Amino acid sequence: MKPESTEKLLEVRNLCTHFHTRAGLIRAVEDVSFELAQGETLGIVGESGCGKSVSALSLMRLIPNPPGRIMKGEIWFEGRDLLKLSEGEMGRVRGNRMAMIFQEPMTSLNPVLTIGRQVAEPLEIHQAARPDKAQILCGELLERVRIPGGRKRVKDYPHQFSGGMRQRAMIAMALACTPRLLIADEPTTALDVTIQAQLLELMKNLTRDCGTSLILITHNLGIVARYADRVNVMYAGRIVEKARARDLYSRPRHPYTVGLMASVPRLDQDVKCKLRPIQGQPPDLLQLPGGCAFQPRCGRPIEICRIQSPLLTVASENHEVACWNPADYPKEIGGEHALTS
Amino acid sequence: MAIFQRNTKVKPALCRTGALAVSAALLRHKSAGAGMAIIWMLLVMALFAPWLSPHDPNEQDLYHVLQGPSRAHLLGTDDVGRDLLSRVLYGARISLIVGLLSTLTATVIGVFLGLVAGYKGGLIDGFIMRLTDTVMCIPGLILLLVMAAALGPGIHNIIIAISALGWTVFARITRGQVLMVRELPYVEAARAAGASGWRIMFQHLLPNSMAPLIVASSITVGGAIMLESAAAFLGLGVQPPTPSWGEALRVGYSYLEIVPLFSLAPGLMITLAVLAFNFLGDGLRDVLDPRLRGEGDKIK
Amino acid sequence: MKRYIAGRLLYTFVILFLVSILVFILARLLPGDPIQAAAMINMDLANQEIIQDLRIRFGLDRPLYVQYVIWLRDFISGDWGVSLGSGEAVFDMFFKRLPVTLELFAGSVFWSCLIGFPLGILSALRRNTWLDAMVTATAITGVSIPVFWEGIVLIYLFSVVFHWLPAAGFVPFAESPLGNFTSLLMPSFVMGTHGAGLFARYIRSSLLEVLGQDYIRTARAKGLSEKAVLIGHAAKPAMIPVVTVVGLAWGYVVAGSFIVEYMFAIPGLGRMGVDAVFLRDFPVIQATLIMTAVNVLLVNLLVDLIYGCLDPRIRIQ
Numbered sequence: 001m002k003p004e005s006t007e008k009l010l011e012v013r014n015l016c017t018h019f020h021t022r023a024g025l026i027r028a029v030e031d032v033s034f035e036l037a038q039g040e041t042l043g044i045v046g047e048s049g050c051g052k053s054v055s056a057l058s059l060m061r062l063i064p065n066p067p068g069r070i071m072k073g074e075i076w077f078e079g080r081d082l083l084k085l086s087e088g089e090m091g092r093v094r095g096n097r098m099a100m101i102f103q104e105p106m107t108s109l110n111p112v113l114t115i116g117r118q119v120a121e122p123l124e125i126h127q128a129a130r131p132d133k134a135q136i137l138c139g140e141l142l143e144r145v146r147i148p149g150g151r152k153r154v155k156d157y158p159h160q161f162s163g164g165m166r167q168r169a170m171i172a173m174a175l176a177c178t179p180r181l182l183i184a185d186e187p188t189t190a191l192d193v194t195i196q197a198q199l200l201e202l203m204k205n206l207t208r209d210c211g212t213s214l215i216l217i218t219h220n221l222g223i224v225a226r227y228a229d230r231v232n233v234m235y236a237g238r239i240v241e242k243a244r245a246r247d248l249y250s251r252p253r254h255p256y257t258v259g260l261m262a263s264v265p266r267l268d269q270d271v272k273c274k275l276r277p278i279q280g281q282p283p284d285l286l287q288l289p290g291g292c293a294f295q296p297r298c299g300r301p302i303e304i305c306r307i308q309s310p311l312l313t314v315a316s317e318n319h320e321v322a323c324w325n326p327a328d329y330p331k332e333i334g335g336e337h338a339l340t341s
Numbered sequence: 342m343a344i345f346q347r348n349t350k351v352k353p354a355l356c357r358t359g360a361l362a363v364s365a366a367l368l369r370h371k372s373a374g375a376g377m378a379i380i381w382m383l384l385v386m387a388l389f390a391p392w393l394s395p396h397d398p399n400e401q402d403l404y405h406v407l408q409g410p411s412r413a414h415l416l417g418t419d420d421v422g423r424d425l426l427s428r429v430l431y432g433a434r435i436s437l438i439v440g441l442l443s444t445l446t447a448t449v450i451g452v453f454l455g456l457v458a459g460y461k462g463g464l465i466d467g468f469i470m471r472l473t474d475t476v477m478c479i480p481g482l483i484l485l486l487v488m489a490a491a492l493g494p495g496i497h498n499i500i501i502a503i504s505a506l507g508w509t510v511f512a513r514i515t516r517g518q519v520l521m522v523r524e525l526p527y528v529e530a531a532r533a534a535g536a537s538g539w540r541i542m543f544q545h546l547l548p549n550s551m552a553p554l555i556v557a558s559s560i561t562v563g564g565a566i567m568l569e570s571a572a573a574f575l576g577l578g579v580q581p582p583t584p585s586w587g588e589a590l591r592v593g594y595s596y597l598e599i600v601p602l603f604s605l606a607p608g609l610m611i612t613l614a615v616l617a618f619n620f621l622g623d624g625l626r627d628v629l630d631p632r633l634r635g636e637g638d639k640i641k
Numbered sequence: 642m643k644r645y646i647a648g649r650l651l652y653t654f655v656i657l658f659l660v661s662i663l664v665f666i667l668a669r670l671l672p673g674d675p676i677q678a679a680a681m682i683n684m685d686l687a688n689q690e691i692i693q694d695l696r697i698r699f700g701l702d703r704p705l706y707v708q709y710v711i712w713l714r715d716f717i718s719g720d721w722g723v724s725l726g727s728g729e730a731v732f733d734m735f736f737k738r739l740p741v742t743l744e745l746f747a748g749s750v751f752w753s754c755l756i757g758f759p760l761g762i763l764s765a766l767r768r769n770t771w772l773d774a775m776v777t778a779t780a781i782t783g784v785s786i787p788v789f790w791e792g793i794v795l796i797y798l799f800s801v802v803f804h805w806l807p808a809a810g811f812v813p814f815a816e817s818p819l820g821n822f823t824s825l826l827m828p829s830f831v832m833g834t835h836g837a838g839l840f841a842r843y844i845r846s847s848l849l850e851v852l853g854q855d856y857i858r859t860a861r862a863k864g865l866s867e868k869a870v871l872i873g874h875a876a877k878p879a880m881i882p883v884v885t886v887v888g889l890a891w892g893y894v895v896a897g898s899f900i901v902e903y904m905f906a907i908p909g910l911g912r913m914g915v916d917a918v919f920l921r922d923f924p925v926i927q928a929t930l931i932m933t934a935v936n937v938l939l940v941n942l943l944v945d946l947i948y949g950c951l952d953p954r955i956r957i958q
């Protein structure tokens with residue numbers, strides 16, 4: 001079942017990741033499929049707890065077990081199904097062909113090891129660089145991610161770095177072996193706005209230079225609009241809408257996506273028009289409602305929504321949506337987003 | 342421009358857990374359940390010793406000294422022919438009395454000094470805390486020996502000495518809690534408004550401090566039992582005719598080759614008692630205060 | 642780092658000063674003053690005139706704080722008085738017995754590490770299995786078991802039943818290295834048990850805590866093997882807090898030495914202290930108390946300094 005197309009770098013099919021906790025079974029990622037081409041940037045958005053990080057960790061096969069497990073699915077990466085690799089083979093993929101940057105810059109670096117040691121480590125593991133050589137390369141890497149005086153800071157410890165600098169060091173570490181795929185899990189959420197922009201710009205430039213594909217996970221639709229080519233919208237462990245970033249912005253189809261848009265300030269929007277947060281609570285994955293998971297919060301439910309969960313279907317070219325009653329264009333969308341009230 | 346509020350689900354606090362719920366949880370906790378079972382056994386031994394004992398514990402029989410187990414004397418006899426089993430049963434009394442009473446006084450002293458230190462702050466706080474450091478830097482057993490020598494042997498003096506050593510833990514815990522509660526906004530507001538902070542502080546202090554204090558008490562009872570028997574083992578415990586495990590151990594130790602049970606049996610009882618209170622303390626910590634557990638399996 | 646060291650040193654000296662006051666007061670609480678205590682042991686002194694004479698000579702008629710200053714001055718200058726039991730200078734007695742006790746300390750630390758480290762690491766790696774439960778129960782037992790009872794059980798087994806090890810007595814190293822070894826095997830094991838239990842428990846929880854940290858996930862994401870993560874990234878941060886356990890356990894080791902040396906008839910400092918308590922040998926008791934506190938404080942100071950050196954967050958400020 002190997003995918004034929006060669007320009008596809010990554011293809012995820014029917015991925016399911018579950019957590020078996022004392023409180024019950026959490027289907028954190030359920031039947032997720034998507035693909036990614038060489039050099040492309042994919043955005044993943046959704047509320048907190050919808051399974052973005054778990055999807056990313058599943059790709060890296062870093063789900064903590066117990067309690068978590070990848071139940072089924074295929075992850076085709078560079079022509080191999082990662083889920084069939086041995087732990088040793090997977091080790092040669094991680095940090096080498098596929099790297100990841102995490103959400104929490106303050107805690108993602110080891111406090112008792114030098115920055116140099118930590119950033120250079122991928123080179124030592126995957127390219128058999130000698131430690132002294134690796135330290136020199138590491139200095140260059142730190143310069144490349146614009147850490148002021150990078151070469152001199154190789155011997156520093158993480159507590160001597162600010163949050164932004166730590167995240168730069170994380171980027172340097174992730175890109176050390178020029179991976180084919182970089183997964184950035186909310187890389188800037190914990191940082192202030194100016195640094196956010198700088199870091200994203202830096203990441204964009206560096207990945208473009210190396211031809212690296214990027215999966216950018218975020219809460220922030222503004223970031224997605226700006227940096228991503230295509231977007232997956234996730235809700236309660238499933239992808240509910242998949243589209244090109246431009247299309248998603250101009251014509252959101254899923255009521256949830258529409259709600260997301262309505263809760264973000266937009267420049268092209270009338271000032272009088274109020275922001276509307278999505279009503280209701282984010283779903284409790286332990287007790288999902290029957291039918292569509294979004295239905296209790298939805299502004300336009302119909303009969304079948306309570307009974308059966310909708311599947312992703314092609315709505316238009318390059319645009320898939322999982323909804324029984326998606327928003328239509330252009331007539332329903334006016335100056336105001338009427339769907340969520 | 343982050344558009345979602347973080348999902349901040351807070352688990353209901355355990356502070357209102359009733360005594361019943363706590364004991365149920367303790368029973369489910371394996372080691373705490375074992376600890377409680379042993380403590381019940383010790384209590385039964387201490388309370389019903391007169392009915393359980395086959396002989397008068399002080400009845401000497403110089404024709405049958407240092408005997409091994411027999412039908413008449415299940416554990417054998419000691420160096421003056423007293424029935425060992427009876428003495429072991431009665432011995433639970435001294436250990437439990439010393440353990441519980443000295444912990445009680447230590448708690449009272451410690452909580453009081455901790456309250457004063459935390460509430461008054463400044464010089465008084467510094468003095469009390471340095472005092473705890475000072476007492477803590479000389480191992481309890483050694484201070485106990487010196488105090489026993491100073492005060493003379495006897496159960497009262499042992500209790501006084503152990504209380505004088507044991508209060509430090511409670512003072513530290515209480516002070517820590519006071520400092521925490523003081524920072525709470527409404528307490529500060531009440532104090533700023535001129536109200537006596539004491540009342541409002543107590544209202545918040547009690548539920549917060551109970552868990553760590555109970556855990557520490559349980560462990561202190563074990564420690565006190567251990568100290569008492571150590572002092573008795575060195576000949577500085579209760580006065581001779583009173584049955585005491587530590588004392589029996591001391592005498593029996595000289596006859597280890599002839600009648601091993603003479604020292605092994607009372608020693609086992611001491612170990613069981615200390616172990617039981619430590620197990621209980623451990624279980625209480627898990628049940629009352631899950632934060633202290635330090636497990637790595639929290640949700641990331 | 643300099644400020645940290647200075648802070649720890651200052652703290653140590655303050656506590657030492659307070660200890661000296663406490664010991665001074667305790668010594669005055671002993672029944673009778675030192676001269677009377679001496680008279681009780683040494684009947685020649687039982688003459689009231691001589692006693693009065695001695696009281697003045699020792700400054701016991703002066704106000705308490707003057708007595709304290711004189712006493713402290715003498716103590717610091719190495720004049721620790723004369724043992725009422727043996728008539729020997731306490732200072733000389735102390736340093737003659739010190740090596741024996743140090744050897745015992747070293748042995749017990751060795752046992753603690755040898756048992757505690759593997760058990761703690763094992764139970765953290767096999768968390769929530771029956772092995773983990775066994776190790777935890779063993780560790781609590783090790784922390785709870787009274788030194789004297791453990792000693793008796795071991796003596797019964799290895800000396801009375803099997804005749805493998807001597808039940809008591811001490812052989813100096815110079816006399817017979819092997820005899821020295823066998824005579825200290827059981828005592829040091831007994832003294833080290835408590836520490837072993839503490840180590841096992843702290844290492845377990847410290848390692849588990851570290852293994853749950855984000856930076857361990859980062860290390861895995863680099864493609865390191867599980868073993869390399871454990872050795873290269875988890876070991877150091879997990880072991881740094883364990884250093885402080887040495888300070889925690891040390892009080893028990895020292896207290897244990899008193900009972901163990903008494904039980905096994907080892908002529909060290911603990912034995913000296915217990916004998917002094919029996920005899921109310923008040924200069925020896927005083928010296929024992931103070932030097933015990935010095936010992937505990939020094940070890941804790943050392944622990945703090947090592948901790949500061951190991952943790953870059955303290956070392957580089």
Ligand SMILES: Nc1ncnc2c1ncn2[C@@H]1O[C@H](COP(=O)(O)OP(=O)(O)OP(=O)(O)O)[C@@H](O)[C@H]1O
Pocket residue numbers: 019021026028046047048049050051052053054055064067068103219285639640641
């Ligand atoms: N180690 C774990 N044990 C149990 N459940 C987990 C674990 N990790 C994640 N989950 C569950 O999986 C679900 C998805 O979590 P995930 O971390 O992917 O959310 P997210 O979309 O990344 O949210 P955020 O924006 O807050 O990072 C959550 O409901 C969470 O409860």
Ligand SMILES: [Mg+2]
Pocket residue numbers: 052053054103185186
């Ligand atoms: Mg996340």
